[in-house]
Amino acid sequence: MSDEAPIAVEFEFTPEDWREANLAHITRSPLQLAAARRARRWIVGMFSVGALAFTLIDGLAVGLSWLVAGGVLTALGPLLHRVSVRQALRRMARAGVANGTFGPHRVEVRPEGLADVTPDYEWLVRWHAIESVQEHHGTFFVYTGANSFMPIPGSAFRDAETLRGFSQSFYERLATAREAGRPRFGPPPVTE
Incomplete structure (x- = not known):
């Protein structure tokens, strides 16, 4: 499997x-939803x-x-939060705050993990670090933590x-890594 091209x-x-x-x-993050409930x-x-007073x-x-x-403020809270988040994200995107985030990306399924390669950086997510994969409106989210994710647009x-x-390649390698019982944190175990 390691000899084949990614x-x-x-x-x-x-x-x-x-x-x-x-x-x-x-808007779907468990941490954000819990904060909104609080x-x-x-x-x-x-x-x-x-x-009462x-x-x-x-x-x-x-x-x-x-x-x-x-009651009105509680009912309008989620809508006001969504509007403020949308405006904040629009300002950040316009400012180009994330170096290398915008532009060409190449996401590769490799034997050691999932790699996101851009002209500015390469981010390798090892198979044992992937917690979940979700799809929302055509975008795939590969989560490595509660607030850390790699988006792959449709x-x-x-x-x-x-x-x-x-x-097929992604899920096969992910299943193989999970069956191997690799630890969630740290480097993968050395096998000889």
Whole structure:
């Protein structure tokens, strides 16, 4: 298996692709969703305490207005968060903050792992480091941690045959690495 040439796909990663991939990740990330739930609980708690206090001090009408304001803010919270994240990602993409992220990419399925090669860098993700693979609106996310991922846009696959060949090679090697029982952290064990 190590003598064969790596299977690769090539694509142009644009700022728009980067923004959409990050937006999809942020809106689906377990860490982000947990943070949003905590924020909603905090808002509900704060406005509930305020409503109780103002009901005791100023009367029922003021207390009810605090409850309504808290409910509206809690309901609009996810929408406001999504809008603010979209704007922040748009600003970062326009500024070109990530060196080497935009431009041509070549993702290769190698015996030792999945490599993302650009003119500026080469990022090798070893098979034992891959935690999960998810697909969202045609973009594949190869996760190596809760907030670390390698996006592969659908534009990388010219046709169904390219997608099939890449996927087959990728999943075969991933399964082989998992069956070998390689450790999650550190270098792969030396076998002789």
